[in-house]
Amino acid sequence: MNETGGNATLADKVERLFDVVRRPDGERYTNEQVAQACRDSTGESFSTTYLWQLRTGKRDNPTKRHLEALAQFFQVPPAYFFDDEQSAKLDEEIALLGALREAGVRSIALRTVNLSVDGQAVISDMVEAIARRENPGATRDG
Numbered sequence: 001m002n003e004t005g006g007n008a009t010l011a012d013k014v015e016r017l018f019d020v021v022r023r024p025d026g027e028r029y030t031n032e033q034v035a036q037a038c039r040d041s042t043g044e045s046f047s048t049t050y051l052w053q054l055r056t057g058k059r060d061n062p063t064k065r066h067l068e069a070l071a072q073f074f075q076v077p078p079a080y081f082f083d084d085e086q087s088a089k090l091d092e093e094i095a096l097l098g099a100l101r102e103a104g105v106r107s108i109a110l111r112t113v114n115l116s117v118d119g120q121a122v123i124s125d126m127v128e129a130i131a132r133r134e135n136p137g138a139t140r141d142g
Helices: 010-020 031-042 048-056 064-074 084-100 103-112 117-134
Strands: none
Touching: 010 048, 010 064, 010 084, 031 048, 031 064, 048 064, 103 117
16 A cells, blocks of 8 residues: 555555545445546546556546546545645545544444543553554554
8 A cells, every 4th residue: 555645656556545535335445436436527538448557556647637636536635645744644534434444443432422531541551562563563553
């Protein structure tokens, strides 16, 4: 999985969205599903091949309207594609949304909402301790 911070290419950013933003059944969107939604939202041509080219880096200079359509489909601000700093911030949120997609993680997260700040800190410490135990190189900062 590609990181989208720093010097990420447009292809990296688009692929990251496909990796994390999923259909309601948990499956990945297809190029055709996304291209069709982009055609519907813009009224412009947006082929499956063109989307594949964006995802693979074979095309890297799409129109603003095409990027806006992709941003609308994946529910990210258009700045995700233009601003590396914004992309890095959004990537953290996208990763969180990807994790929350898993039912077990979502259930745990929702159950912590009503805990006190101290209770949430204890849960955070426990998760960190388990992560270190399962992966000795893991740290909070990645």
